[in-house]
Amino acid sequence: MYIGEIADKEIRGTLGSFIKLMVTFGELYAHAIGPFVSYWILGYSCLVIPLIFFLSFPWMPESPYYLLMKNRPRNAMMSLKRLKRCVSNDQLETDLEQMLKTVVRDLSDRGRFWDLFDTPGNRRAVIISIGLQLILQFSGIAAVESYTQEILEKGDAHLPASSSVMLLSVLQLIAGLGAVILVDKLGRRPLLITTSLLAGIALTITSVFYLVKFQFGVNTTGYGWLLHLSVIFYELIIALGLNPLPYMMLGELFPTNVKGAAVSLVNVVSSLLAFIVSKMYQVISDNWGVYAAFGWFAVSCYVGVFFIMLIVPETKGKSLLEIQEELNCKKKKKKRAKYELKINTIS
Numbered sequence: 494m495y496i497g498e499i500a501d502k503e504i505r506g507t508l509g510s511f512i513k514l515m516v517t518f519g520e521l522y523a524h525a526i527g528p529f530v531s532y533w534i535l536g537y538s539c540l541v542i543p544l545i546f547f548l549s550f551p552w553m554p555e556s557p558y559y560l561l562m563k564n565r566p567r568n569a570m571m572s573l574k575r576l577k578r579c580v581s582n583d584q585l586e587t588d589l590e591q592m593l594k595t596v597v598r599d600l601s602d603r604g605r606f607w608d609l610f611d612t613p614g615n616r617r618a619v620i621i622s623i624g625l626q627l628i629l630q631f632s633g634i635a636a637v638e639s640y641t642q643e644i645l646e647k648g649d650a651h652l653p654a655s656s657s658v659m660l661l662s663v664l665q666l667i668a669g670l671g672a673v674i675l676v677d678k679l680g681r682r683p684l685l686i687t688t689s690l691l692a693g694i695a696l697t698i699t700s701v702f703y704l705v706k707f708q709f710g711v712n713t714t715g716y717g718w719l720l721h722l723s724v725i726f727y728e729l730i731i732a733l734g735l736n737p738l739p740y741m742m743l744g745e746l747f748p749t750n751v752k753g754a755a756v757s758l759v760n761v762v763s764s765l766l767a768f769i770v771s772k773m774y775q776v777i778s779d780n781w782g783v784y785a786a787f788g789w790f791a792v793s794c795y796v797g798v799f800f801i802m803l804i805v806p807e808t809k810g811k812s813l814l815e816i817q818e819e820l821n822c823k824k825k826k827k828k829r830a831k832y833e834l835k836i837n838t839i840s
Contacts, residue, residue, distance in 0.1 A: 494743065494753065495744075496511075496512070497509065497752075498557070498558045498744070498749070498813075499556055499557070502811060502812050502813075503677065503810065504677060505745065507673050507677045509740075509741030509742075509744060510669070510673045510741055511673060512737065512741065513672070513732070513736055513740060513741075514666070514669035514737070517665045519539075521663060521666050522539070522542075523535065524659055554572045557570075557576070557592055558749050560572060561593055561596040562749065566589070569589060569592070570589055573585055573588060591814055594814060595748070595813055595814045608750065608754075609754055613820070613821055613822065614820035614821035615748070615751060617804075618820055620804065621746060621805055622739065622743060622755065622759045623762055624804060624805075625685075625739035625801075625805070626739055626759060626762055626763045626766060627766065628689060628735065628739075628794065628796075628801075629739050629763075630766035630767050630769075630770050631770065631790065631793035632693075632790050632797070633774065633787070633789075634728075634770075635767035636771050636790075637724065637790075638728070640774070644720075644724060661724075661728055661729075664728075664729050665729060665732045668732035668733050669732050669737070671733050672732065675734075676734075676738065677810075681805070681807060682802075682805060684733065685738055685805060686802060688730050688731055688734035689734075689735050689794045689795075690794070690798050691726075691730045692730050692731050692794045693791045693792075695723045695724075695726045695727035696723075696787050696788075696794060698723040699720060699724060699787045700784045700791055701784070702716075702784075703783045703784035703787060707782055735797075743755065744756075749813075773786075806819055
């Protein structure tokens with residue numbers, strides 16, 4: 494939410510992608526240190542980074558949107574100057590004026606939780622945000638990350654599962670860096686569509702591998718690398734788009750007055766879905782086989798591709814005001830009004 498408000502529209506996607514990139518870095522940090530130290534030392538080692546954040550963040554500039562909401566335009570301009578040091582005063586005035594328009598429009602209706610469903614734009618943003626979380630969580634990310642070592646051990650590959658987990662963390666970090674570079678070059682929709690489709694293909698391969706091995710009893714010795722490759726490719730490809738973008742777009746889709754409530758709602762839904770998927774994975778695997786669980790994950794990705802194509806808008810290179818206008822269909826109304834004006838003029 495903070496990044497969505499302070500970042501320029503040209504780099505907002507890049508900065509937003511850093512959220513999941515840092516989560517991946519944290520996982521790699523724990524995987525690299527954990528095997529060699531005690532739990533006490535690991536806990537204190539992991540405490541260092543949030544402690545640095547706690548001590549350094551009070552010095553960061555406040556969101557100009559928040560300052561305008563509190564009727565402090567001078568402070569908002571000072572904060573904007575800190576955020577955009579190389580921008581001319583005229584451009585700063587223009588940016589502040591656009592922010593003020595956004596804030597005035599948002600504050601005309603004070604944000605409450607039920608306001609999330611009050612306007613067409615908010616309702617559409619809720620559907621998009623929860624829909625993306627459904628695709629992400631039903632792709633099995635929580636289950637795969639929770640049971641990675643157990644899943645890979647069934648491949649009977651020469652590479653130990655513990656080494657594969659370490660390799661996976663490194664590759665996820667590299668893929669996260671790729672997402673940071675690509676999100677503002679390719680756009681949100683192309684990345685979401687491509688990574689969902691490729692994730693579905695990887696999960697299909699995993700499902701077929703388990704089906705052939707356990708249902709048909711085929712000896713897969715020497716082919717375990719296929720399982721390792723498909724699982725690693727799945728986690729690698731979603732780190733490029735499907736994993737970071739639903740969280741990054743939260744800061745773009747909602748107006749200022751309901752953004753806090755929206756982020757809280759979606760995070761609660763995301764956590765609940767992750768819990769359900771983790772539990773259902775074990776239930777489905779025990780009763781119908783692991784291949785059935787991965788088949789469910791794959792189908793969810795394929796359905797997600799159509800959802801993204803039909804519902805999710807492109808937010809690349811658009812200001813927060815422009816995104817809200819699109820969600821509320823105001824651009825279409827303006828185009829229709831211009832078209833009618835031309836017809837009247839010709840008449």
